[in-house]
Amino acid sequence: SAVISQKPSRDICQRGTSLTIQCQVDSQVTMMFWYRQQPGQSLTLIATANQGSEATYESGFVIDKFPISRPNLTFSTLTVSNMSPEDSSIYLCSVETAGGQGDTQYFGPGTRLTVL
């Protein structure tokens, strides 16, 4: 398993501003994922981040809006840029502990973002 922490746990932001969310894992992992969970909805994958390479974005998500950094095997950041009220969601960091062969994903506690 893996223990994942996220900062901040919640924030209220003004439209047009940006917020960077940090994700820290207690062990080295290859695969890290960022999800969005809009109110009352399931999880939507934003992007997959491997250390040392560019993040891979899912359809409907672009790097200019959601830039991701992955400087090492235990840390990643997601920035929500030029925010609008539609970005109000829970953002979840997740890791897969081995190899991408259908292994288990573990989740952080989430960052609850409200955009006014």
Added chain:
Amino acid sequence: AQSVTQPDIHITVSEGASLELRCNYSYGATPYLFWYVQSPGQGLQLLLKYFSGDTLVQGIKGFEAEFKRSQSSFNLRKPSVHWSDAAEYFCAVNTGGFKTIFGAGTRLFVKA
């Protein structure tokens, strides 16, 4: 394309009663199957997973799930529900790649 269906948006059960949450998937082979729970304001916690072998899987908090290949189902069960089980439950499928697909979730309400 692979998909996961949780037919029940919400379910209400009495404390002490049994529980079954339904999950169906669409995939040509046997995928890896998971159940997660999300308490209000929290992240997702893994309850149990099925990769292969025994089709009845035991998880944490007294939950179990049964994989039925013929029905493409992976239903979650608990014999006696506690008030603390009230949460959102997500079924998820991974077909061997990097992407896990989540169902829409089932919200469980527990009444006294």
